[in-house]
Amino acid sequence: MDFCTITILVVISVFILTFIWNIRIPRKMKLDGAHVLITGGSSGIGKEIAKLVISRGAKVTIMARNQQKLVEAKEEIERCRRAGCSEAVVCVVADVANDAQLVEIAVREAEGSNGPVQMLVNCAGFSISGTFDDMKPNDFKSQMDVNYLGTVYATKAVMASMKSLGCGRIIFISSQAGQIGLFGYTGYSAAKFALTGLAQALQMEVKPYNIHVTLSFPPDTETPGYKAELDGKPRETVLISETSGVFQPDMVAKTIVEDSLNGRFQSWVGMDGFMLACMTCGMSPVTTVMDALSQILTASIFRLVSLFYLTHFYGVVSKCKKERDSQKKTS
Missing domain, CATH: 1.20.5 (Single alpha-helices involved in coiled-coils or other helix-helix interfaces)
Incomplete structure (x- = not known):
């Protein structure tokens, strides 16, 4: 190699090493006594996260639209409480996509019982799969309302208290379909892609307050929502989705919680998830070398x-x- 090439390689190496040296690794958050609020917490990944955090001493609030499902989930979650703990799971009935003011009222109700929210898990979401031609205009709107605006409303409702505490964790549940646009997901992928822009911009705003955003990209997961989605799913979508396989919700929940506690921005599951996270990182922040x-x-x-x-x-x-x-x- 000539002198010019060596010089360029040295400069690049120094730049990379300087960048890595200046990475500030967040301090791991402790769950003991922390208030964790989970939207969509009555089923699927949200319920598994609730079971996991309560087993580690957290105070848990689950929020969903269906009162009966909340009651059933509450009983199941409380059976996972850590020995010696008697904290009751707080159930709040609310539709996160309905109205920002109503969501804020629901969050204030939860904080009245469990104190300021220290970890928010935005799990409420759903998908409608179908070709672009077969999808109705309202199918696009409803998915954006729940998957994107529902996340915005819940996050805004906890922001003031997190800033006053000077710490917090916010989890956005996206999807691998929020990293790559796939056949049959013109509505769902668009809504989940939107979370990436929201998460990146919000993390830049709230980092000075010691608040860390985690953007999770779960693969297909064995949940009631996934099973419901299979009805009417285009054959192309089914065949393409088989590439990554189907994961169990408790495994996915554990990964999400650990990554959030460690302050990681991107959270993924499996080798395909790792590849997609590296491929789609763009200008995402990094918190580990x-x-x-x-x-x-x-x-x-x-x-x-x-x-x-x-x-x-x-x-x-x-x-x-x-x-x-x-x-x-x-x-």
Whole structure:
């Protein structure tokens, strides 16, 4: 190598090392006695997170629309309480997508019982899968209302108390479909992609207050919502989704909670999740040296791997179309 090339490599190396040296790793948050509020906490990943945090001594509030489901979830969650603890799970009936003022009233009710919220888990969400042509305009609106605006409303409702405490954790539950646009998810992917922009901008605003945002990208998870989504799901979407497999909600919940307690910005599950997190990090903040090195060193190879995935996905879509065209001709 000539002198110019060596000089450039040295400068780049110094820049990378300086960046890594200046990474400030957040102090791990303790759950003992902390108030954790979970929207969508009556089922799925939200309920598993509630069971996990209460087993570690947290005070738990679950928020959802259905009173009966909340009561049933409350009994199940309370059975997971840490030995010696008698804190009751607080149930709050609210539709996070309905009205920002009503969500704030619901949060004030929860704080009246459990004190200021120190960890907010935005789990409320749902998906409608179908082709763009088959989706109705309201399908797009309702998914944006719940998955995006519901997160905005709940987060705004806890922000003042977190700033006054000078600490806090906020979790946004996105999806792997919020990292890559997939067949059948024109409405869902758009709503979940929006959370990335919200999370990045909000983290920059609240970091001086020692508040850390975690953006989670769960894969397909064995939940009631996932099972309901299977009805009417396009065949292309099913075949593409099989690439990552289906995970258990308790495993996903544990990963999300640990990453949030450690103040990590991105949270993922599995090797596919790791690859997507590195591929889609963009200008996301990093809070560990390992994350920084992973994103720097894997960018090229993971981009190459992603092209193989995309080729496979487009192949699935093409094959399914040919099969439908063939069936039309023979019918």
